[in-house]
Amino acid sequence: MEVGGVYQWKQRGEEHLFNPQTIHLLQYSTRKNDYTAYKKYAALINDQAEKALTLRGLFRFRNVAKPIPIEEVESVESIMKRFATGAMSFGSISHEAHTTLAIAMNRIGAKSNSGEGGEDEIRF
Numbered sequence: 073m074e075v076g077g078v079y080q081w082k083q084r085g086e087e088h089l090f091n092p093q094t095i096h097l098l099q100y101s102t103r104k105n106d107y108t109a110y111k112k113y114a115a116l117i118n119d120q121a122e123k124a125l126t127l128r129g130l131f132r133f134r135n136v137a138k139p140i141p142i143e144e145v146e147s148v149e150s151i152m153k154r155f156a157t158g159a160m161s162f163g164s165i166s167h168e169a170h171t172t173l174a175i176a177m178n179r180i181g182a183k184s185n186s187g188e189g190g191e192d193e194i195r196f
Contacts, residue, residue, distance in 0.1 A: 087123055087125055088125065089117065089125040089126060093116065094113060094116050094117060097109050097110070097112050097113035097116070098110075098113045101113055149181065152180040152181050152182055153181050153182060154182070155177065155180060155182035155183070156177070156182055156183040156184065156185065157173045157177055157182075157183075157184045157185060158185065159185040159186070159187040160173075160185070160186075160187050161186070161187030162186060162187065164187065170186075174186070
């Protein structure tokens with residue numbers, strides 16, 4: 073029988089960040105409210121440097137000698153204006169998702185694109 077896909081976990085396959093052990097610890101810790109189990113899960117997920125399973129594991133933080141003065145940091149309002157959603161037509165995603173994205177972008181002063189499918193008439 074053919075394998076169902078390249079992302080299926082295999083016992084002797086390549087390492088994956090989300091595997092039976094990490095998924096079990098996450099589910100168990102949340103169901104039982106077990107902080108010790110969660111800490112085991114977090115240790116496996118957060119230590120990216122050892123196995124380099126994600127791009128994050130390849131990064132190293134540099135210590136910056138001096139922090140940037142807050143006056144030189146761009147305002148939240150000007151940053152938010154650059155946010156945008158992709159062009160997703162009204163027919164490609166649910167009414168709820170389409171509406172929620174438009175509301176969120178309007179609230180932060182960003183841009184949303186309704187795609188080629190238009191918008192719900194109640195938004196006019």
